[in-house]
Amino acid sequence: xxxxxxxxxxxxxxxxxxxxxxxxxxxxxxxxxxxxxxxxxxxxxxxxxxxxxxxxxxxxxxxxxxxxxxxxxxxxxxxxxxxxxxxxxxxxxxxxxxxxxxxxxxxxxxxxxxxxxxxxxxxxxxxxxxxxxxxxxxxxxxxxxxxxxxxxxxxxxxxxxxxxxxxxxxxxxxxxxxxxxxxxxxxxxxxxxxxxxxxxxxxxxxxxxxxxxxxxxxxxxxxxxxxxxxxxxxxxxxxxxxxxxxxxxxxxxxxxxxxxxxxxxxxxxxxxxxxxxxxxxxxxxxxxxxxxxxxxxxxxxxxxxxxxxxxxxxxxxxxxxxxxxxxxxxxxxxxxxxxxxxxxxxxxxxxxxxxxxxxxxxxxxxxxxxxxxxxxxxxxxxxxxxxxxxxxxxxxxxxxxxxxxxxxxxxxxxxxxxxxxxxxxxxxxxxxxxxxx
Numbered sequence: 001x002x003x004x005x006x007x008x009x010x011x012x013x014x015x016x017x018x019x020x021x022x023x024x025x026x027x028x029x030x031x032x033x034x035x036x037x038x039x040x041x042x043x044x045x046x047x048x049x050x051x052x053x054x055x056x057x058x059x060x061x062x063x064x065x066x067x068x069x070x071x072x073x074x075x076x077x078x079x080x081x082x083x084x085x086x087x088x089x090x091x092x093x094x095x096x097x098x099x100x101x102x103x104x105x106x107x108x109x110x111x112x113x114x115x116x117x118x119x120x121x122x123x124x125x126x127x128x129x130x131x132x133x134x135x136x137x138x139x140x141x142x143x144x145x146x147x148x149x150x151x152x153x154x155x156x157x158x159x160x161x162x163x164x165x166x167x168x169x170x171x172x173x174x175x176x177x178x179x180x181x182x183x184x185x186x187x188x189x190x191x192x193x194x195x196x197x198x199x200x201x202x203x204x205x206x207x208x209x210x211x212x213x214x215x216x217x218x219x220x221x222x223x224x225x226x227x228x229x230x231x232x233x234x235x236x237x238x239x240x241x242x243x244x245x246x247x248x249x250x251x252x253x254x255x256x257x258x259x260x261x262x263x264x265x266x267x268x269x270x271x272x273x274x275x276x277x278x279x280x281x282x283x284x285x286x287x288x289x290x291x292x293x294x295x296x297x298x299x300x301x302x303x304x305x306x307x308x309x310x311x312x313x314x315x316x317x318x319x320x321x322x323x324x325x326x327x328x329x330x331x332x333x334x335x336x337x338x339x340x341x342x343x344x345x346x347x348x349x350x351x352x353x354x355x356x357x358x359x360x361x362x363x364x365x366x367x368x369x370x371x372x373x374x375x376x377x378x379x380x381x382x383x384x385x386x387x388x389x390x391x392x393x394x395x396x397x398x399x400x401x402x403x404x405x406x407x408x409x410x411x412x413x414x415x416x417x418x419x420x421x422x423x424x425x426x427x428x429x430x431x432x433x434x435x436x437x
Contacts (some may be wrong), residue, residue, distance in 0.1 A: 033200040037199065040164035068265075086130060093180055099137050109127060121309065122324065124288065176193045181409035216353045240355075252317070292305065296337065329363055333356045334355055362393035364403065394412070
């Protein structure tokens with residue numbers, strides 16, 4: 001017999017298990033994608049309704065402390081086992097203990113809707129990701145999955161929520177692979193993650209729920225000057241990401257140390273936020289802030305907008321209100337890019353788009369996912385500038401981040417040598433553990 005014949009036969013036989021693997025995860029991806037995509041669609045419609053209601057009835061912001069009390073009481077008495085939110089998904093991935101309770105989904109949905117209705121400054125990614133993760137993990141009960149498959153389930157829940165809430169399936173798939181461990185990606189889940197992200201995004205659109213369209217009309221050719229300016233912008237975006245992460249952790253720590261009874265934290269926080277909105281006389285720094293984000297691509301905005309949004313969001317989340325960090329990070333990055341156009345000779349829309357994804361890349365430690373997101377949202381023409389901004393921001397954001405349960409799998413740099421860098425990471429891990437407690 002010809003040896004080549006046997007090799008070809010063996011290769012053909014080896015593909016049979018891969019086919020079953022594909023069918024298995026296609027089936028599971030369809031379940032999770034349809035359910036998570038539908039949940040995101042409902043969430044986005046609800047969010048748009050409460051946002052419009054709040055903007056047309058600004059008196060409701062005065063009731064933000066009462067909304068905070070309702071959220072605080074609900075989580076304290078009924079949701080103490082899901083209060084960690086996104087970090088709980090990461091913790092269950094790294095150290096599986098028990099299936100995430102399904103109640104995480106409705107609780108975070110209600111908490112986020114209430115936060116936006118009464119005037120808190122928060123995002124939507126955290127809600128969609130938590131709903132997706134909680135929905136996906138229920139299949140562990142149904143199919144009696146072992147730890148290996150359960151980890152993949154959590155990942156596809158994350159990818160489904162992220163992809164459907166932003167309309168970026170490629171970024172959503174890679175985000176789930178990249179966010180769990182800083183500096184490493186989980187390629188064993190690459191097929192399920194992409195399948196689920198695409199199905200979830202398609203499902204959300206099938207419900208006739210769209211997403212905001214952004215445009216970068218002019219993208220210059222890359223040049224030595226443009227290359228260096230993009231690096232400088234990336235450095236500034238990374239520092240802004242570090243500022244946001246540290247501010248959020250700081251306010252969270254202050255509220256925990258000063259107010260022992262958790263339900264009172266958002267009450268006190270609500271008083272300050274509502275008072276601040278009344279004093280400054282504008283609602284542009286609360287809610288999602290999408291109109292301001294859109295304006296950042298074409299209009300001159302006050303240079304301090306990114307700082308105000310950082311303060312409002314960090315204070316809102318630190319006080320215990322619910323929602324995500326990502327859309328506020330888009331706001332911070334886009335308005336900061338708008339401000340940088342005053343001295344960086346790049347088109348304002350390009351700088352706004354670079355900041356839009358780069359600040360998020362630095363805060364979440366997901367530069368590849370954010371680069372893909374920029375390409376999906378703004379077009380491939382701006383891809384080089386976006387990639388430079390994202391990877392530089394990732395480096396200069398330091399070892400802080402909005403997800404305290406992220407594990408450092410690989411150092412961002414070896415500037416101090418491997419041993420010193422390893423010790424630095426151990427110190428950071430201990431600090432994060434104290435914050436989580």
